[in-house]
Amino acid sequence: MSVWALGLNHTTAPLDLRGRFAFALDQIAPTLQSLRSSFGTGRHPQVEAAIISTCNRTEIYCAAEQAALDHTFGWLAQSGGVAPALLRSHAYTLHDGEAARHAFRVASGLDSMVLGEAQILGQMKDAVRAAETAGALGSTLNQLFQRSFAVAKEVRTATEIGAHSISMAAAAVRLAGQLFEDLRQTRVLFVGAGEMIDLAATHFAAKEPKALAIANRTLERGEKLASRFGGEAMRLADLPGRLAEFDIVVSCTASTLPIIGLGAVERALKARKHRPMFMVDLAVPRDVEPEVKALEDVYLYTVDDLAQVVQQGQANRQAAVAQAEAIIDAGVQSFMHWLGQRGTVPLIQQLNAQADEWRAAEMARARKLLAKGEPIDAVLEAMSRGLTQKMMHGALAELHAGDAASREQTAQTISRLFLRKER
Template sequence: MSLITIGINHKTAPVSVREKVVFAPEQMSDALRALVRLPGLDEAAILSTCNRTELYCNLQTPQQEGEIVQWLSEYHHFDGGDLRPFIYELADIDAVRHAIRVASGLDSLVIGEPQILGQLKSAYSTAAEQGTLGKLLRRLFQHAFAAAKHVRTDTEIGSSAVSVAFAAVTLARQIFGDVAKQHALLIGAGETIELAARHLQSAGIQELTVANRTLERAELLGKQFNAKAITLSDINQVLHEADIIIASTASPVPILGKGAVERAIRQRRRKPVFMVDLAVPRDIETEVENLNDVYLYTVDDLQEVVTQNMASRQQAATQAENIIDVQTENFMGWLRAQDAVNLIRGYRDRAEIARQSVLTKARRQLAQGRPPEEVLEFLAETLTNKLTHEPTTSLHQAAREGRTELINAACELLKLPYPTNDKLP
């Protein structure tokens, strides 16, 4: 068996290429079944996100890698070798280390991001449901999940915010404690606001409103996070309900003025509000920061936090790599042990045959009236001779041929003292 990972990610290909090899959720089941129909492919799982598409496979021979790349190209309608320059192929120990690094967030665009672990678990579940996982890949994914948990427990890789959206939500949690009980208003519907919504949802928030220039875009984002969608002109009607406000639009003029925020504060009866302006130029008038009961942060305030935290994560990543080296070797040890399973089973089967043969003869002697002590002596001596005959014959032959490496290996396997030259068999 040969463990292979074939993939394309943010390091090897631009988004214009990556987006063409994404497996949509509704495609995944059919794709897995098609993939495992390739000759010599015993197991398969597919991980597909906006930043990577990876095929994890157990092949009978490593020479079949080219067939998998060809399958991936044809499935996504690439011509010839157009996809090949962007592909990476990893085998055995490199594939194992890669899987653990991916699960731990060390191969991500943002080091230590936690979303990839959930995506990898989804890939595992889908493959398991489709019956395309066997002993090897099942063990690999479970080991990668456990190693990722080890990395997050024993390092600080995931403890600090490394995006302004994450930093904003982290600050909100520091101010309110439990943000699940708060109402958040997100102004805008771009990538930064989507990321903020994702972090808020992970923090357990229940009430979420998305305001955007076009209602259609707000509704599209709202469906993802079970949020209410409104237009920018409706903000003043809901502003007093918001405990957390995060704004990030492309508007050339502020969306929220001091007067509107003052009215909202009065309606809130001076209950504090946390505001984050991630836009450049600003979405919230600068004078708002002078109001009582308002905590206003700008993108510059958060960027300093992010820069410090990126350095912290880089240090944690170095620690994490040491953990990954150990966990990779642990898995490879298990994998190497699988190669000996058939050998061990064969050896034990042969010993069982010898035991049954001698036991049958011993029972026959007892039935003939031979004394039990004599039969026991026969059984012990005969079984010992049967079990040791071939190994001792091989050791004598190795000694005559001067094969000391085989003799030393036998000493290690049989837990015998290493012989000196005058005590060789």
């Protein structure tokens, strides 16, 4: 069995390219079906697959009897509508042990923009559930991901990898605090109502802003989140007309196109008499048109812009990283041992089937003898001899076959298998 992975992340690809390969959670199932059907029924009839897609990465994990990295790579390039050469210059491909190591590092937060952040683990679990629901997750990938979750748990328990980590939301608050002297005098708008907005709203609410609002496509969901922070909810359609009311705008939706355009921000600035606006676009693809960043009174940050802030203090956690890598090494060795054993499964199944056939034949023979009135001891003796002869026949035949060298090799193998000393 072979395992392979490929993808692109915040260290290998720019934001706009990552946006072309971003899949919302409800898109995972049909996307996996498309990927698996692309293999056809030829050399790769039963390919397992899973897709992890976050604001910082899109990764595909596959497993099959034979690796098909090139095919998977070509499919991904086509799905994003980019030339394979462009994708290849920004992507990474991994095989077997390296694929496992990467999955374990991602789950443990070692490959994240925020070293040690825990959110990625939940995102991976969501991706695995989506793959399982789509019927794309087989025993090999299931084992890979379950082991990655176990390794991540051990890393977080045994090390301080997540200590003092700065989340995206905390970084946004820190930057906003540099622009506005007193955050308690600001009005904050959150666009979207997902996990990232929930986290950002929690951080900003702790600063007790003057007003807090949630704009969401589904008003009911927006109201539910807004009520937790004593804020108001509005429909996404009302956003352009009310944008000028807010000093701080944090957006993260699953929209495939920008929802805050240049024109809307220009009108908002005019209405604000050019008082500054602080904007954070945490979405991939972008929620805010990139041209907005050129406006004089707007301070727009994307997920990539926040990288320098969230990486501060990472040097203090290098000892924890070394500990985490040791735990991951052990996890990789264990997984590769398990994967190697998967190659013997068909042989084990054949041996069990053969043994069951012999056992059934001897049991049928014993029942006939008992029905004829044969003594039980005699029947048991005959059954045990019959089983022994069947088990030994092949080995004894091999000992008498072939030349001297092959007989010697056979003798050593048989001695190792049948003459073991039980301890």
